[in-house]
Amino acid sequence: MASVPSSTDSRNRTHPEYQYLDLMREIWTHGSERRDRTGVGTRSVFGAMLRFDLTGGKMPLLTTKRVYWKTATREMLWFLTGDTNIRELCRQNVQIWTDWPLDTYRCETGEDISREEFSARIVAEDDFAARWGELGPVYGKQWVDWPTYQYQPDGSYRKGPGINQVAEVIESLRNNPGSRRHIIEGWNVAQLDQMALPPCHKTYQFHVADGRLNCALYQRSCDVALGLPFNLWSAALLQRMIAQQTDLEPGEFVWMGGDTHLYLNHGELVEEQLSREPDGHPTLVLTRRPDTIFDYTIEDFEVPDYAPQGALKAPIAV
Template sequence: MNQPTRHWEWQYLDLMRRIWEHGDERVDRTGVGTRSLFGETIRFDLAHGAMPLLTTKRVYWKTASRELLWFLTGETNIRPLCAQGVEIWTDWPLDRYRRETGDEIDCAAFSRRIVEDEAFAARWGDLGPVYGKQWVDWPTYQAEGDGLFRRGPGINQVAQVVDSLTRNPGSRRHIIEGWNVAELDAMALPPCHKTYQFHVANGRLSGMLFQRSCDLGLGFAFNMWSLALLTRMLAQQCNLEPGEVVWTGADVHLYLNHAPLVEQQLARTPEGSATLRFTRRPASMFDYRIEDLEVRGYAPQAHIAAPVAV
């Protein structure tokens, strides 16, 4: 008699429990403090349209999708996100604005001004050369002679991966890298989900993410969704079937002020599943819109709020 398949989300809940009960406790960059484990992996099969949405709390997948689509534009200013009501990157420029001006403006007013005032957005809304810039416009430099260099054409890593998956699917170099050492200091936050690699076997495309640092309570749900969505988009563009996604975290942690989140989530049992259907096939990786994504069957338990450590 076949044993029932264990819900994929138990991987996540088991990891959460191990971190909370056995993780190394330390003071972190934010000053809040964390408990962490090093080197953890979670896998998910994308067959039959399945997508890794947590069911033990609501995940705002449209927000995560808008962020991914924003990355693919190469944009580094939060203005387009704020215009869509996406505030997941607003805390960093808001924190800088408050420090440098002494103005204790609230988040809603800051975001509204970012949207309404182009000059204000240019001054205060830019995050530096974060993910999207590295993904689609990695900087190059060309020698001019006499020790001088000029800016060369940017490298679109995403377009290169589409090309390599199409022309040479057996390659071991289908990689998108965000960790540009020369530009880390100019970024509001150095890349956490830093390296993506893709693999083709038997006509199925699998994606793997190496994440140097993961806030398991808040960030993971978005990271796992984005990994799966990016893999699904690449598969559609390259005429491949979706395979598996593999998430690997180096420093995987829970913030000490997330105790209510941890206790509530660990008391819940995962159930149900979600699927994703594309409503069309866009012309390229860079032409997807939020309207192209149709999620079915997602019936999560209640949202659990928790503070973001900046």
């Protein structure tokens, strides 16, 4: 294993991004090497925590590499629609989810189609999108239309109305802020095998104190190099939107990881990123307040002071 830069430096280590870099360094240096579902292999630790102050517009947006926050924002807005087909994402050139259905297509048809061609066909062809673009009941479906079943006198079950967890949490925060049940859950055990990928960022809990909205996210599995930068932004974004909708100020965002790992083929990215120093404090401006949380558009968000260092790329493990 190549050496990684030391955590000792002359800069002010109070910058919140050092939490992320120190976690990356700890995993790469001391993590347990494990085989995983993808076959790539990881170094992993179990149980990690990062804490970020969101007051004054601050956001956990990394500066040691470019994070495409608009792409992550488009994904979050897509989640809130409850959609389960990648077609709308592909229309916006958001390819976060394309690799999973593409892998299925290649395996089932034997056709070595490029991602660009596959995405273009999803957008252009209705039947192709319906057959190959479906992900199953992933995140957004569970968030805004959790399925229910009603027991019948004859012992059978009848499908009931879906539960919009996001709307219910917002209503609960408005009317009963001291509740300990402000939770959005994605881990629907009965439907895991129908999902292209079971939810990684699975449980969000909200907490109100002194007029501020705090959020804790538990993530069962976390790709620290590629996934976590998006996850931090997206969860804090959801917190900011809910705070605005409930007339609360954003408070603290707490991220907790279960299996927190780096893929073995991400070494070059890890070593380059650990050689960099955080610089700058990105903020998010919400330019308007829509009627509901389901009415935001990408034009409602601005990051006026984001000047990251260069992008870092590595292969995604499917």
